[in-house]
Amino acid sequence: MQFLVIAFCISSNAVFAETMKDPALEYLPSLVSAVRIEGPLDFCGEAVPLENFEVRERLEKELLLALWNRPQVILWLKRASRYFPYIERTLAQHNMPEDLKYIAVVESALLPHAGSAKGALGYWQFMKHTGRGYGLTVDRNIDERRNFFASTRAAVAYLQDLHTLFASWTLAAAAYNLGEDRLQNEKDSQKVDSYYEFYLPLETQRYIFKIIAAKLIFSNPSRYGFHLREEDYYPPETFDRVKITLPGRTPLYLVAQASGTYFKQIKDLNPEIRGHELPHGTHVIAVPKGSGENFHSRFAGLSEKWRQEHKTHVYTVKKGDSLTTIAERFHVTLPALMAWNDLSPNRYIHPGEKLVIYR
Numbered sequence: 001m002q003f004l005v006i007a008f009c010i011s012s013n014a015v016f017a018e019t020m021k022d023p024a025l026e027y028l029p030s031l032v033s034a035v036r037i038e039g040p041l042d043f044c045g046e047a048v049p050l051e052n053f054e055v056r057e058r059l060e061k062e063l064l065l066a067l068w069n070r071p072q073v074i075l076w077l078k079r080a081s082r083y084f085p086y087i088e089r090t091l092a093q094h095n096m097p098e099d100l101k102y103i104a105v106v107e108s109a110l111l112p113h114a115g116s117a118k119g120a121l122g123y124w125q126f127m128k129h130t131g132r133g134y135g136l137t138v139d140r141n142i143d144e145r146r147n148f149f150a151s152t153r154a155a156v157a158y159l160q161d162l163h164t165l166f167a168s169w170t171l172a173a174a175a176y177n178l179g180e181d182r183l184q185n186e187k188d189s190q191k192v193d194s195y196y197e198f199y200l201p202l203e204t205q206r207y208i209f210k211i212i213a214a215k216l217i218f219s220n221p222s223r224y225g226f227h228l229r230e231e232d233y234y235p236p237e238t239f240d241r242v243k244i245t246l247p248g249r250t251p252l253y254l255v256a257q258a259s260g261t262y263f264k265q266i267k268d269l270n271p272e273i274r275g276h277e278l279p280h281g282t283h284v285i286a287v288p289k290g291s292g293e294n295f296h297s298r299f300a301g302l303s304e305k306w307r308q309e310h311k312t313h314v315y316t317v318k319k320g321d322s323l324t325t326i327a328e329r330f331h332v333t334l335p336a337l338m339a340w341n342d343l344s345p346n347r348y349i350h351p352g353e354k355l356v357i358y359r
Helices: 002-020 023-027 053-068 070-093 098-108 128-133 148-166 169-178 180-190 202-219 252-258 263-269 295-309 323-329 334-340
Strands: 239-246 281-288 312-316 354-358
Touching (some): 053 202, 070 098, 070 202, 098 148, 098 169, 098 202, 128 148, 148 169, 169 180, 239 295, 252 281, 252 295, 263 281, 323 334, 334 354
Antiparallel strands (some): 239 281
């Protein structure tokens, strides 16, 4: 038995030693050297007080946690080449520091459908009311929190307002996470002005350090063992924009057909479109590059044919009707009936109301 144990240990050590000779591992720095942060360091031009041991410890923790998830960091780096150029241009247009771009990395990992349990959504994790307050459309049909360009412009405007309120980009970023009213209340009650001296909820205590950790990694990826080639990065999406005015609800697949592509690509280019249809009104839609030139003539023919085949019926709600019974009567699905009439699941209908039904 002792011989078996010794043999196993020798074998295991041999395998470990052989693994350590893997050339790929030579590119990985030790964790100790990776978190050996050398000053001076700043966020948005505001000094990070690394001489404060607690500050250094908190930053090292977030840097280690980020580096622990190496596949995630690789995806950060690859996606950044797709999204950072527009964020950087928008920040520069408003004379705002470039470091603010890392907020989007921490908030959503640069993913349009990222969401939180509290209801925040999109690249910049706007809550509904905040997004609407900064000009984003958020309803049952369109959610511009998932539109990269619109939400970036809204986030830049919001951060600019927060900086005006707190006179500090670090506090503006903290307020972006916590909310300006809550941060102002903490500021009034604690009588401090530096983020690094605040006692805040744990998420906000970690927030700025996560952003700075992302900045450190992006500023020198090779130091942390990330060696990407030019072809490894994701290129920015290219597309044409078309403007259409619809008299009524229109299936999104008609947009795809008029663009010479498929439904999924239109959804991917326009993640703000929530369902399978566009409501009546005017919309600006992204379509594959090169398909915009003849789009309108193709779309006009397709949509006219579809409307001829799907006549509109206006039904007047009667006493005793429900959405379910009406859907069954006209042999349509309940979700379709609700979508055609912009009805929410908990909405009651009343006698005399008019409902649009496509047959």
